Amino acid sequence: MEHLLSPEHRAFRDELRSFVEREIPKNVARAAEAAGPDYPLHLFDKLARAGYHATAVPTEYGGHGADMLTQLIQARELARSLAGMVWIWGMTSFAGANSIGLYGTEAQKREFLPRIARGDMRVTIGFTEPGGGTDVLGAMTTTAQKVSGGWVVNGVKKWCTSAHVSDRILLLARTDKDVQRKSDGVTLFLLDPKSEGVSLEALSPLGMRGLGTFLMELRDVFVPDDMVVGEPGRAWRMLLPTLTNERVLVLGTCTGILDGVLEDALAYVSTREAFGRRLGDLQAVQHHVANIAIAQYQTELIAYEAARRADAGEDTFMAVTMGKIIASEHAAAGADLGIQVMGGQGYSTETDMQRYWRDARLMRFSPVNNEMARNLVAERLGLARSF
Numbered sequence: 001m002e003h004l005l006s007p008e009h010r011a012f013r014d015e016l017r018s019f020v021e022r023e024i025p026k027n028v029a030r031a032a033e034a035a036g037p038d039y040p041l042h043l044f045d046k047l048a049r050a051g052y053h054a055t056a057v058p059t060e061y062g063g064h065g066a067d068m069l070t071q072l073i074q075a076r077e078l079a080r081s082l083a084g085m086v087w088i089w090g091m092t093s094f095a096g097a098n099s100i101g102l103y104g105t106e107a108q109k110r111e112f113l114p115r116i117a118r119g120d121m122r123v124t125i126g127f128t129e130p131g132g133g134t135d136v137l138g139a140m141t142t143t144a145q146k147v148s149g150g151w152v153v154n155g156v157k158k159w160c161t162s163a164h165v166s167d168r169i170l171l172l173a174r175t176d177k178d179v180q181r182k183s184d185g186v187t188l189f190l191l192d193p194k195s196e197g198v199s200l201e202a203l204s205p206l207g208m209r210g211l212g213t214f215l216m217e218l219r220d221v222f223v224p225d226d227m228v229v230g231e232p233g234r235a236w237r238m239l240l241p242t243l244t245n246e247r248v249l250v251l252g253t254c255t256g257i258l259d260g261v262l263e264d265a266l267a268y269v270s271t272r273e274a275f276g277r278r279l280g281d282l283q284a285v286q287h288h289v290a291n292i293a294i295a296q297y298q299t300e301l302i303a304y305e306a307a308r309r310a311d312a313g314e315d316t317f318m319a320v321t322m323g324k325i326i327a328s329e330h331a332a333a334g335a336d337l338g339i340q341v342m343g344g345q346g347y348s349t350e351t352d353m354q355r356y357w358r359d360a361r362l363m364r365f366s367p368v369n370n371e372m373a374r375n376l377v378a379e380r381l382g383l384a385r386s387f
């Protein structure tokens with residue numbers, strides 16, 4: 001599929017691939033994940049030194065202003081070694097660079113975007129609540145009340161990834177209950193998690209372990225007026241490009257996971273022997289490996305197409321929504337087959353296959369679950385809204 005990439009995209013990919021092989025090879029990735037919720041700051045810093053936090057930041061604020069295809073490539077190459085690396089860069093990129101770049105004030109852009117580009121700042125996202133992440137607006141109990149000079153926030157957010165090392169949380173809170181549609185009356189804030197009244201409790205997820213993810217309680221937390229992002233009350237309508245950016249990174253993550261799965265499965269079945277033959281000589285094993293390659297091929301195609309549409313300014317809704325379903329289901333099924341052909345070794349923490357599976361499994365229900373994504377596809381096809 002090289003022809004889908006320009007010479008510049010190929011050069012970017014090749015440079016990043018050698019960076020990952022040199023700086024974040026799979027044994028380093030494995031150790032970072034095994035360290036649990038400590039967060040691999042050293043890996044964040046490696047990306048900073050190499051300039052990869054600047055990828056999506058607009059050039060006028062010190063970034064590279066890269067297109068969506070470049071961001072997709074970055075996610076893919078990082079995920080080939082460690083899917084969590086995508087979010088070590090990508091969380092700040094889509095939640096910070098994208099949202100501040102699109103809806104921030106000039107002062108916010110000047111304050112935050114150069115810091116993001118330099119790798120001096122981390123941003124995460126606080127949308128989901130204990131009451132639910134799919135019906136995020138219906139479940140939302142977090143409120144922000146206007147006071148002199150700012151807002152007072154109360155509520156609880158769940159699964160706030162890397163909140164313990166973040167400088168700002170892109171927080172969604174209800175600022176007006178008196179609305180006809182629940183998508184109205186919600187506002188985005190850049191909340192400092194070190195503010196008085198914020199407390200974090202570590203959660204223990206199956207995958208993406210190295211990032212750390214938290215239950216975050218907010219008790220009378222003051223957020224100044226200049227930390228509101230965009231127009232108060234209209235956050236939900238603004239967020240579409242940010243969520244599209246996130247979906248493209250998910251597509252890159254799934255493609256990268258499948259790259260890792262395929263190369264590890266191939267390497268294993270090419271050397272391991274059973275009944276006097278290499279595993280890779282057995283037809284059933286070959287079919288499993290072929291199915292992984294087919295999944296990778298389809299995922300790569302849909303991922304490139306989604307990024308191409310985004311860069312061409314075309315409607316991306318179906319491409320990213322259907323793409324997210326295809327990519328996450330292929331990545332989880334591909335990693336599952338990878339475990340199958342590697343047997344006990346695939347299930348062992350000595351190898352990466354089980355980690356690929358754990359990380360891929362998340363993508364089937366997050367950031368949006370595949371049932372809800374199918375609802376959205378059906379609605380776009382003209383069927384009645386089912387939720």
Ligand SMILES: Cc1cc2nc3c(=O)[nH]c(=O)nc-3n(C[C@H](O)[C@H](O)[C@H](O)COP(=O)(O)OP(=O)(O)OC[C@H]3O[C@@H](n4cnc5c(N)ncnc54)[C@H](O)[C@@H]3O)c2cc1C
Pocket residue numbers: 124125126127128131132133134135158159160161162205207208213362365366367368369370371372375386387
């Ligand atoms: C490791 C990890 C990291 C995360 N990081 C973040 C983060 O940084 N910030 C953040 O805000 N959130 C984060 N999340 C939250 C994530 O986005 C949610 O888990 C996801 O949106 C699903 O919400 P839920 O878990 O509340 O499931 P629910 O909303 O309770 O849904 C459960 C299941 O019900 C089904 N379902 C729900 N609604 C429908 C429907 N309308 N039609 C059909 N089926 C339906 C689906 O099968 C769904 O998987 C993270 C989650 C995890 C596990």
